[in-house]
Amino acid sequence: MQDEPDISVTSSSEAAPLVITPADSAAAVRQVQAASRGVVPAGITLYLVLSIATAALARLLPEQSIVVEQIMTSGLVIVVCAPVLWAFATNAKAKGLRQWEEMYARERRFREAVERREFETQLANALDMADTEDEALEVTRLAIEMLTPDMSTALLLADNSQAHLRTIIASGGDAFTGCPVESPDRCIAARRGQTQTFPDSNALDACPKLRNRPEGQCGAVCVPVAIAGRTVGVLHVVHGAGERPASTEVVKHLEIVAQQVGGRIGTHRMMSESQAQATTDPLTGLLNxxxxxxxxxxxxxxxxxxxxxxxxxxxxxxxxxxxxxxxxxxxxxxxxxxxxxxxxxxxxxxxxxxxxxxxxxxxxxxxxxxxxxxxxxxxxxxxxxxxxxxxxxxxxxxxxxxxxxxxxxxxxxxxxxxxxxxxxxxxxxxxxxxxxxxxxxxxxxxxxxx
CATH class of the missing domain: 3.30.70.270 (Reverse transcriptase/Diguanylate cyclase domain)
Structure with a gap:
């Protein structure tokens, strides 16, 4: 079955639109086919049984008139009722297919939401056990590698001056060094404060930082990282030409990573700054x-x-x-x-x-x-x-x-x-x-x- 475009169905009881994927449609078709299997043979069998019973009953009546009447009745049933029954069955099948698609989509969305909540809880627990910023970054590295094992991923954070971005984490091969963007102000994801997806670096509206890279044509997903409401970094995920990009669900998981890591690093930095203010002389930076x-x-x-x-x-x-x-x-x-x-x-x-x-x-x-x-x-x-x-x-x-x-x-x-x-x-x-x-x-x- 060829992939079909996603179909959005908005339920009155749900705020977010319900997205029906090709996988949902395929599962629904299999379910409807399984449920309707044997219905047509059963209908034909029932019709034959009724015809035989009618013929047996006709023997009790004058033979010629009953035979003619039976033939006319059967013909009328075939000509008039069969198309009506077929149309009714087709419509019922379509409605059933739609209902199964929505059911599978809701089930999948519920399952994905549960997985995201479980991942978010695990990540929060891991970061809560990180006593330093370096330990928090190590947890981040493990989470990124788990989510994108076959992709090149980098975490870029600004320095104390907020003017320069530097690569803190890079995974996906020794040759990958992250994004060449110099500062948060020059990163479109950081400026907009929203996740940016670029399927093809050769596209007209692709990020200029993706072009002319040593690895050649590629695509990327860039997730901004904010600390105390200010974007100070970006989570950069790259896939090569012809490779599958990060799925929508993986991107949502990466957004969870960016949100929690930004909050945790912000907490560590505020604690370090408060401790430094309490233990050092503000003018010289020496101990007080x-x-x-x-x-x-x-x-x-x-x-x-x-x-x-x-x-x-x-x-x-x-x-x-x-x-x-x-x-x-x-x-x-x-x-x-x-x-x-x-x-x-x-x-x-x-x-x-x-x-x-x-x-x-x-x-x-x-x-x-x-x-x-x-x-x-x-x-x-x-x-x-x-x-x-x-x-x-x-x-x-x-x-x-x-x-x-x-x-x-x-x-x-x-x-x-x-x-x-x-x-x-x-x-x-x-x-x-x-x-x-x-x-x-x-x-x-x-x-x-x-």
């Missing part, structure tokens, strides 16, 4: 004071020794007064960058307040912390020479004592910093072991490096 204290408590609980470096930009108030607060903010951000690039990833850097910073170096003795402080001072000077920031210097105080808690070590680092300021600034000072408990404002037992 409370977060550093919490992390140091964890270091102390694990028994790891550490050194503390306290840093303070020299004459920072003069920079603000002379060049304005924007220049001061730029200097703070630049100094934060210098510290991040100079120190190890496991070292903790926090903005303590104003132009003052605290660095905690796990596993470092005083001389090792002094070396780190000097590298910071030297790299800051190089940055000033390159013109990365206005000329600014820094004074640093270093302290280390395994027998003291963090507050005491911090006070010692602060005392060493005060000594560095007193000695002329732009230097690193190490608070040595003290032989006497009392100290003056210019502490003895302090080593200075300029």
């Amino acid at each position: 004071r409370r977060t550093l204290e919490n992390k140091v408590r964890s270091i102390q609980a694990s028994g790891i020794l550490y050194s503390v470096v306290m840093a303070d930009l020299d004459r920072f108030k003069l920079v603000n007064d002379t060049h304005g607060h924007q220049a001061g903010d730029r200097a703070l951000r630049s100094f934060a960058t210098v510290m991040r690039t100079t120190l190890r990833p496991q070292d903790l850097i926090a903005r303590w307040g104003g132009e003052e910073f605290v660095i905690v170096i796990p596993g470092a003795a005083e001389h090792e912390a002094l070396g780190a402080a000097e590298r910071i001072r030297e790299n800051l000077a190089l940055a000033s020479q390159r013109g990365d920031l206005d000329t600014v210097t820094v004074s640093l105080g270093i302290a280390h004592d395994p027998d003291c808690d963090f507050t005491d070590v911090l006070h010692r680092a602060d005392a060493a910093l005060y000594e560095a300021k007193t000695l002329g600034r732009n230097r690193s000072v190490v608070y040595g072991d003290l032989e006497h408990g009392a100290r003056s404002q210019t502490p003895s037992g302090v080593r200075s490096v300029t």
Whole structure:
């Protein structure tokens, strides 16, 4: 049986139109044929039985008149009733066929709706167990590969600037790298916020991004991905020329993936942003004071020794007064960058307040912390020479004592910093072991490096 175009039947009890597919029609034809099988032979048999009974009854009457009357009756039945009966049977068959088609279409639609709900529930459960954005993307990859095992599929998401799209997931072969679209604004699916289907890349109204691809002529389905109501990506499914495109039901499943993944990633990003705002300094991006204290408590609980470096930009108030607060903010951000690039990833850097910073170096003795402080001072000077920031210097105080808690070590680092300021600034000072408990404002037992 050749494929026929889909027929839409709108039921008064259903909002969406009922689509009768060729498969539904074929199933209905088989059902009607099975139900009508034997009806015609039964009708003929019944007619013969009635004729024989009539002939037997005619023997009881005058033979000649009854025979003539029977022949005329039979002829009249054949000529008049047979076409009427045939028309009635044909009409009944057509109505039955239509009813069976609608029944199969409703059954199929119900079955597809149940499958979609089950898939949506499974996907929601899987994403709910994903604690990070990377885990959510891995769930997305598995779902995409399950839905489109024989197609090339890619998930593109915008970066933090929302200006560039990059391929996050690509499946369907090593040669497939996704769509070359550069930004959400240049993607028609993202701009319209609706799923776009392109059966043939050579068609006049095909997306220009599908043309001239290495794999040649192709078609695609593009499903937008939105986060908090804003389209920030696209789910891109490609099929080659001559290959079957994604079915309507697969597209609906992909729309479920795009909707749920967008919501989940949005949740992760909002949580990450909220956590970053709660744990970092908004100007420099470094840890804030409370977060550093919490992390140091964890270091102390694990028994790891550490050194503390306290840093303070020299004459920072003069920079603000002379060049304005924007220049001061730029200097703070630049100094934060210098510290991040100079120190190890496991070292903790926090903005303590104003132009003052605290660095905690796990596993470092005083001389090792002094070396780190000097590298910071030297790299800051190089940055000033390159013109990365206005000329600014820094004074640093270093302290280390395994027998003291963090507050005491911090006070010692602060005392060493005060000594560095007193000695002329732009230097690193190490608070040595003290032989006497009392100290003056210019502490003895302090080593200075300029």
